[in-house]
Amino acid sequence: MTTPRDASPSRRIRANGDGTVYQRKDGRWEAAGYVLAPGNTRKRIRVYGTTRKDALAKLTEKIATSNRGVPVPSAQGSVSAYLTYWLEAVAVHHLRENTHTRYTTCVHQHLIPGLGKKKLAKLTAKDVRTWLNQLRITCQCCARGIDTLRDQSRCCAAGTCCSKRLSPLTLAYIHSVLKSALEHAVREEEITRNVARNVRTGTPRPRRFEPLTAVEARWLLTATRGHRLHALFELALHTGLRKGELLGLHWEDLDLDAGTAAIRRTLQRTNAGGLTALPTKTRASERRIALPARCLLSLRLHHAAQQRERDTASTEWQHSGYVFTTPQGSAIDPTNLTRTFTLLLRKAGLRRIRFHDLRHSTATLLLEQGVELVVIKELLGHAHIGVTATVYAHVRLRLQRKAIDSLGTALDVPANNTSLSPCGDEPCSTTTLVR
Structure with missing residues (x-):
């Protein structure tokens, strides 16, 4: 005898607030439930999986995150759209004009061409790390078409790459601009975390300068x-x-x-x-x-x-x-x-x-x-x-060296006085000698 549909183990009734899980006509499983959204509101979300267990695990994870007070990301647009919004509506009011100009140049020359097409909510630390690694080894003449604008080509268009790569300081600056933009997206509850903070670019060496003597x-x-x-x-x-x-x-x-x-x-x-x-x-x-x-x-x-x-x-x-x-x-x-x-x-x-x-x-x-x-x-x-x-x-190190040399001079024993006792004028006690 066939088991009734309602009594099927895969169709058992779930508790209130646990959401619903069912199989779609295309064979996939869909789970739906309510989670916390920006503005302290509730929002119904849907997740999908190849099996019932898959879909249920995804929904359970999102509900558990919501119960900890973390709202679900509301960003549906691309990284490019958000960066444009951030520059025009946010950064312009908090940065000095020249700083905003540098940020804008960085966004349009590097961030949007590299990460602009990705969805903001789906951007991962791996995406950022892969892009930075690629940027580190990419010739800028080739990537930005600089050579094609010259009167006489001397790089990729001429068949010999000049390997004009970005300096570590420039890479660190580009990374910091991305972190600033994503940090604001976190504050506005567009995304749950700043993935750029999980990427380590290494500490670049400070620019060396030679001050006047x-x-x-x-x-x-x-x-x-x-x-x-x-x-x-x-x-x-x-x-x-x-x-x-x-x-x-x-x-x-x-x-x-x-x-x-x-x-x-x-x-x-x-x-x-x-x-x-x-x-x-x-x-x-x-x-x-x-x-x-x-x-x-x-x-x-x-x-x-x-x-x-x-x-x-x-x-x-x-x-x-x-x-x-x-x-x-x-x-x-x-x-x-x-x-x-x-x-x-x-x-x-x-x-x-x-x-x-x-x-x-x-x-x-x-x-x-x-x-x-x-x-x-x-x-x-x-x-x-x-x-x-x-x-x-570097100056402090020189001063330290000078101080150490001065101490060394003070501790030097005069060459013509070999009769100095380690105990001074007093006779040495056997208990003071350490082997």
């Missing part, structure tokens, strides 16, 4: 003497201010009688606003610093020279209020300052360095003079002392 710094200051921006370069070497902070200084920020300067803004060129005064890089960067006597004298001379330029320019003078200006009184473009700096390096016979390396030179010279790390951190405006300690670790 004390002798080279003196040569540079000698070469700038007589230049209309001598006070700027002297201030940069003595205080370690960033390029934008120097160009963003107003006369009202300086108290020449008290010998202090208030760092309140930075001058940068942006795509939307052109040359714009922006808030400092971090909250710690907004600070008040002491000015050395040499800089105070240079600033007073610079102020007098600027007054003469103002009288010469007459009606063409632009009242910008900046300490360092063009001969017409307008703000100096950071790119033009870099060109001037490069010419002065050549004049001084010095190797070519970045303007930002003047900041590194200041910190290096201060450390070598024995200045406390916390004082340098406050002067440079670093948010955390760990940044200062990490960036200038």
Whole structure:
């Protein structure tokens, strides 16, 4: 006798809240149940399997996850769609304009071509790791079609790949942009976890820089003497201010009688606003610093020279209020300052360095003079002392070597005194000798 349909073991009644499991006409098994959704609501989901046990296991796992308070992912779109939304609706309100521009370039050049077609909810750590490994060995001339845009091909189009690969620092930056985007997707409960955090790219070596020595710094200051921006370069070497902070200084920020300067803004060129005064890089960067006597004298001379330029320019003078200006009184473009700096390096016979390396030179010279790390951190405006300690670790190692050598000198036994007793003037006791 045939067993009734309702009495079949595969059709037994499940408890309330356990969901339902049944076989479809195509032979697959389907399980459906309610789980937690974003916004503290409930949502009915369906999972499929080749057997009843398969489908039931998938549903049970999702219900168990829901019972722990983890909502089911709501993202149905692609990674490309979400990254576009994140850039246009989220990141634009939380990032500085230049940072947002770099993020946008990174997303459109690397993230969307590599991961854009995948579903956001189905993106796995393996997908991210495989893509990063492929990106690490891919020639960028070939991948982005750079060679085809050149007047004369010299890479893939010419049949010889130049192997222009991304640096470890660039790969780490691309990975960090993806992590930031997925982290926001987790906060908005679009996905349950940030899979990019489970991928390790390795710690890239920090960019090496060669700061100026004390002798080279003196040569540079000698070469700038007589230049209309001598006070700027002297201030940069003595205080370690960033390029934008120097160009963003107003006369009202300086108290020449008290010998202090208030760092309140930075001058940068942006795509939307052109040359714009922006808030400092971090909250710690907004600070008040002491000015050395040499800089105070240079600033007073610079102020007098600027007054003469103002009288010469007459009606063409632009009242910008900046300490360092063009001969017409307008703000100096950071790119033009870099060109001037490069010419002065050549004049001084010095190797070519970045303007930002003047900041590194200041910190290096201060450390070598024995200045406390916390004082340098406050002067440079670093948010955390760990940044200062990490960036200038090579200097600290040199100081350690110097200290160890000094200790070794102190512990050396004079060559002409071989009668020294290990116990000093007192006779050695047998209990003090250790074999």
